[in-house]
Amino acid sequence: MRELLLINITGPDKPGLTSKITSILSGYNIPVLDIGQAVIHNHLSLGMLVEVPAESASSPVLKDLLFCAHTLGIQISFTPVEDTEYEDWVGEQGKPRHLLSLLSRRITAEQLERVSSLIASHNLNIDSINRLSGRIPLENGGGTHRKACVEFSIRGMLENENLFREEMLAITDTLGIDIGFQEDSIFRRNRRLVVFDMDSTIITSEVIDELALEAGVGEEVAAITERAMRGELDFTASLQERVSKLKDLDEHVLETIARRLQLTEGAETLFHNLHNLGFKTAILSGGFTYFGHYLQKKLNIDYVYANTLEIEEGRLTGRVVGQIVDGKRKAELLELIAKKENIRLEQTIAVGDGANDLPMLGKAGLGIAFRAKPIVREKAKQAISTLGLDAILYLMGFRDRDELSV
Numbered sequence: 001m002r003e004l005l006l007i008n009i010t011g012p013d014k015p016g017l018t019s020k021i022t023s024i025l026s027g028y029n030i031p032v033l034d035i036g037q038a039v040i041h042n043h044l045s046l047g048m049l050v051e052v053p054a055e056s057a058s059s060p061v062l063k064d065l066l067f068c069a070h071t072l073g074i075q076i077s078f079t080p081v082e083d084t085e086y087e088d089w090v091g092e093q094g095k096p097r098h099l100l101s102l103l104s105r106r107i108t109a110e111q112l113e114r115v116s117s118l119i120a121s122h123n124l125n126i127d128s129i130n131r132l133s134g135r136i137p138l139e140n141g142g143g144t145h146r147k148a149c150v151e152f153s154i155r156g157m158l159e160n161e162n163l164f165r166e167e168m169l170a171i172t173d174t175l176g177i178d179i180g181f182q183e184d185s186i187f188r189r190n191r192r193l194v195v196f197d198m199d200s201t202i203i204t205s206e207v208i209d210e211l212a213l214e215a216g217v218g219e220e221v222a223a224i225t226e227r228a229m230r231g232e233l234d235f236t237a238s239l240q241e242r243v244s245k246l247k248d249l250d251e252h253v254l255e256t257i258a259r260r261l262q263l264t265e266g267a268e269t270l271f272h273n274l275h276n277l278g279f280k281t282a283i284l285s286g287g288f289t290y291f292g293h294y295l296q297k298k299l300n301i302d303y304v305y306a307n308t309l310e311i312e313e314g315r316l317t318g319r320v321v322g323q324i325v326d327g328k329r330k331a332e333l334l335e336l337i338a339k340k341e342n343i344r345l346e347q348t349i350a351v352g353d354g355a356n357d358l359p360m361l362g363k364a365g366l367g368i369a370f371r372a373k374p375i376v377r378e379k380a381k382q383a384i385s386t387l388g389l390d391a392i393l394y395l396m397g398f399r400d401r402d403e404l405s406v
Helices: 017-027 058-072 083-090 109-121 161-175 207-215 218-229 235-244 252-259 267-276 289-299 327-340 355-363 374-379 389-395
Strands: 003-012 032-040 043-052 075-080 097-104 125-131 148-155 178-183 193-196 280-288 303-312 315-321 348-352 366-370 382-384
Touching (some): 003 058, 017 032, 017 043, 058 075, 109 148, 161 178, 178 389, 207 218, 207 280, 218 235, 218 355, 235 315, 267 289, 267 389, 280 289, 280 327, 303 327, 327 348, 348 355, 348 389, 366 374, 366 389
Parallel strands (some): 193 348, 280 303, 348 366, 366 382
Antiparallel strands (some): 032 043, 097 148
16 A cells, blocks of 8 residues: 655755655655755755655665665654545645735844734645845844845635735834735736836935925925825826926926936846846836936836926926826826737736825736835735835845846
8 A cells, every 4th residue: 555755854954965865765666746945054954745655665765764864964754644635735726825025124033923923813824935035144234225035925715805914014014014915826927017106216206396496385395295195186286286386497407406316225226137137117107207218218217108397498387298197197008018018917017106106006917005105005905115126026026146236
């Protein structure tokens, strides 16, 4: 009668260890039904579920494996598995799988405890845990902009996703971390287009507020901007009102402001990697084309759609020309670019911070609220508030070792 055995091997990692173990199994013509291996700080953990055929008594196999483990200085154990238990495990195939990404400046035991407890409380199983971030030195581990990400592969049916996300958001608020949660699908591993808001997303400031400062109406315009980004005002009307206050501003001010724009942490790393890996990128902004094109050259961005300030005789007229890029238009542009590039919407990512970004965040395959207003964080399915823009690479499944040098 056949036997199903779960073999667990732990101990110091060394070259050739796996091949020596599997060569013994090979000598007895033993099928391997499942296998998994991980190495943490040069310590190996290897598991194999094997089927010992009826014609191969298990005793000689176990004896040979035990002797091999002894010579290698590792520990080995054997656990019998019932056929029914195995069939139940096989039956788990096809069930929904999700990926939960824990993002922080530094991973702590408390963060892991809170996240794993949340997963368990919703009757989900953790299949694997992987570190996507690089190894951190003890001294000045990564500096002020260090980043860390641990990814959980989760299996099971989530009965109340809204409650799960509410509890997840409560953890992020309490611990000052970010948690991404998305379906583990083929589209997650095959993104091709990433679109961004510009102001307070790619750059740290709101350009219209900078222009207003130069025009002497800084505080007044900034207050309107804040309310618009929180979704308290109609975006188009508020934009027209703010731009009207810039009337007669010298056009040379645009160049002055462009030169002092500060890129958001991680922006250069993110765009460098996206470009070199063949992704299409776009700015879809309620801001202004002059600054969008400035960033386009700086970051090698493929598309720019924004609002155009009207200029006559070297001065701003206080009006914008053409169709205003509001929230609805951003979502339309996302679809247009995806169609032009022959990219499915499930393969797109949208990133923004304001209420006018919600339509495109909702339409994209992966919508990310970045350092966003509360209403946007609550409604978007993904949010990053702790790390820089390059943390988006973690949500795409990239590891630090995959990143290309800037």
